[in-house]
Amino acid sequence: MSILAAVGDLLGEMTATPTGQSSVSVYETGRLVSLSPWLTLHAARIRYLLDAEHPTGGWGGPGGYGLAPTLSATEGLLAALRRGDLAGTSDPLHRGAVAAVDRGLAVLGERLAAVPASALPDMPAIDLIVPALVEALTVHLDAMRDDPVNGLERWRTAPRLPLPPGMTPTRLARVRAALTSGHPLPEKLMHALEVAGPAARRAAGVVPVGPGTVGASPAATAAWLGVPDATTSAARAYLEGVVRQHGGPVPCTSPISVFERSWVLSALSRAGVPLSAPPPVLASLRDALGPAGTATAPGLPVDADTTSVTLYALARAGQPVDPSSLRSFDTGEHFCTWPKEDGASITTNAHVLDAVGWHLRHGGARADHLAPVVRRLTTWLAERQAPEGSWSSDRWHASPYYATSCAVLALYGYGVGASVGPVVRRAVRWVLAGQHPDGSWGRWGGTAEETSYALQVLLAAGQTSSDQCAQAIARGWRWLVTMDGSDGGPALWHDKDLYRPSLIVRAAALAVTWWGRASAGPDPVEAGPSSRSAMIRIA
Known part of the structure; x- marks a missing residue:
């Protein structure tokens, strides 16, 4: 095929896919596993996270690029295990998730302490995402002292995960306080609304736009939506459309x-x-x-x-x-x-x-x-x-x-x-x-x-x-x-x-x-x- 024919095919494909084409994200998919177990293709997202794990544990790119995806996948899989989303100890997905969480926590214990905040790549909202997910994992591990997950017993009494040297939760606390008090957030923060935790759910002043999205992000939309009802049909339709387009896992931004x-x-x-x-x-x-x-x-x-x-x-x-x-x-x-x-x-x-x-x-x-x-x-x-x-x-x-x-x-x-x-x-x-x-x-x-x-x-x-x-x-x-x-x-x-x-x-x-x-x-x-x-x- 000639170059010009290939260009023509590309333009045709671009026109036929109005939302754009982007690779799926471990980070964003992990957030949906944690936040939206009711959403279509939940098991497919869990399988994707297990398949995307590196052989030695962890997810994502080299160095600091792997921190947010590893935190998200580990927390998402642990949330699914604690909820009982997987059939039981004999289910391959259950066994795979236990092993992946075990490796993920071990990798995080090493990376979080070793990589200073100043050495992390300049990724959007990384100074909010890392403290939010470290906190979420701490909540899970504290709860496992009384309600353990089979296969993860060693983490009941293990030291809790630290923040990277030089990183503090101060900005995250300010964002959450502003959202709780009803103060409007800068529009760019809507893309990472999931860091707000429970305060994100139907937050005052946050309204889905366009095709039903909050911040053009599946994770942010899921965090705002919580459990859908009759008043949230546009947001639910947006999420259903994104997960169906990609077969379960989702990109960080859609549409593009x-x-x-x-x-x-x-x-x-x-x-x-x-x-x-x-x-x-x-x-x-x-x-x-x-x-x-x-x-x-x-x-x-x-x-x-x-x-x-x-x-x-x-x-x-x-x-x-x-x-x-x-x-x-x-x-x-x-x-x-x-x-x-x-x-x-x-x-x-x-x-x-x-x-x-x-x-x-x-x-x-x-x-x-x-x-x-x-x-x-x-x-x-x-x-x-x-x-x-x-x-x-x-x-x-x-x-x-x-x-x-x-x-x-x-x-x-x-x-x-x-x-x-x-x-x-x-x-x-x-x-x-x-x-x-x-x-x-x-x-x-x-x-x-x-x-x-x-x-x-x-x-x-x-x-x-x-x-x-x-x-x-x-x-x-x-x-x-x-x-x-x-x-x-x-x-x-x-x-x-x-x-x-x-x-x-x-x-x-x-x-x-x-x-x-x-x-x-x-x-x-x-x-x-x-x-x-x-x-x-x-x-």
């Missing part, structure tokens, strides 16, 4: 249609892929943009990241919208993802530079307003490049290749001033140095997604006149198109758990496959047994 559609279209169009975006998709993006911007999903606050990528996607599709909605995110130095954000995001500011730079270059808005923004963002991004050439830390993705690609594409495409050239050259050198012997790139091993981002840097920077760069592009491109999806589809995007937006990842690989085909040398179809059909299965 605005996010998915804008990222897919911007990646393909930037690479020069000749495509005709489906009119309903473009209409949905235009409808999502309001005077304040757009959100990733109903129930989440509007944010500069989704707003800027949506503006960029529409502009490249020939339907530009004035970028004035971004002004409310301008701090005077950089652009916040949302007002009162803690910290700042490299990729959000790179995406704002894309959107503003496009409109400045094409006369889509007043140059006297946009030109200073472009200069300021160019300087801000350049000053945050690491000495070795990468942008190594961003709050929305685990891989420095994503942040580096976003920064280079924005700077090389729309940055101004003498700093752009040296900054881009340092990034190119860093990418070249990080290529694995097989031609791939990746933080924890070669992946199709990260190889796509690395190739974007090399191709966008126009370095193909360099023999070293040309050889790296050829090796990376050939590795990418012959992978046939066998990289295992690792999750690298930040939410409450690591996740993989599958169509976005697939679009990145298809885009760079198209972009690099003229620079990569002989097609691997001619050099070996691989089939060009691999291109549709890269992600």
Whole structure:
């Protein structure tokens, strides 16, 4: 199948799945096992947690990325055991859950004490999630002193789990107190409403929106819902729809249609892929943009990241919208993802530079307003490049290749001033140095997604006149198109758990496959047994 046919299939699939496609989450699924045993496919969620456990115990990604999923899965399975959800000691699910909880508690005892709060990845609400789940597990273990679970007797008198060094429950206590007293919570906290515990249930001022979701999160919706009744049909229908779509387990966020559609279209169009975006998709993006911007999903606050990528996607599709909605995110130095954000995001500011730079270059808005923004963002991004050439830390993705690609594409495409050239050259050198012997790139091993981002840097920077760069592009491109999806589809995007937006990842690989085909040398179809059909299965 040709690249363009594969792109057509992807766009068709995106149109046919209006809620978007995302990998399921151990963290979010564990919360549903704990909070909603009445929900359809409860046993399927338990099986998923047992199947997703690592052989040595624990769940989730490497290092600190495994903390929230391991806490959630362990607590969810222990809650199911204590409720008697599983048939009995002879039931395989019961035996598996007992063994998994035993291993999970052991892993948590080691990790919680060993990993300081400052070393944990910058995941949404992690400073609320960890104290909430440590507290929930403590409640279970205290109750087991009088009501033990067969097979877990050793935990009746074991030391209770600590918080990571440097982490306190203070902020969690403030959130719960505000909710109990009826004070409105910031909209961004709705995505993790489950941390509030019993105070979340039908909390005053919290109303499901859109398709019936609270915070675009199955877990937050389940925490608000409790046991459904006639007044909560929309929230129940939302949860039933999400679990049926994914066969039991659930993603951290649903729907993700605005996010998915804008990222897919911007990646393909930037690479020069000749495509005709489906009119309903473009209409949905235009409808999502309001005077304040757009959100990733109903129930989440509007944010500069989704707003800027949506503006960029529409502009490249020939339907530009004035970028004035971004002004409310301008701090005077950089652009916040949302007002009162803690910290700042490299990729959000790179995406704002894309959107503003496009409109400045094409006369889509007043140059006297946009030109200073472009200069300021160019300087801000350049000053945050690491000495070795990468942008190594961003709050929305685990891989420095994503942040580096976003920064280079924005700077090389729309940055101004003498700093752009040296900054881009340092990034190119860093990418070249990080290529694995097989031609791939990746933080924890070669992946199709990260190889796509690395190739974007090399191709966008126009370095193909360099023999070293040309050889790296050829090796990376050939590795990418012959992978046939066998990289295992690792999750690298930040939410409450690591996740993989599958169509976005697939679009990145298809885009760079198209972009690099003229620079990569002989097609691997001619050099070996691989089939060009691999291109549709890269992600």
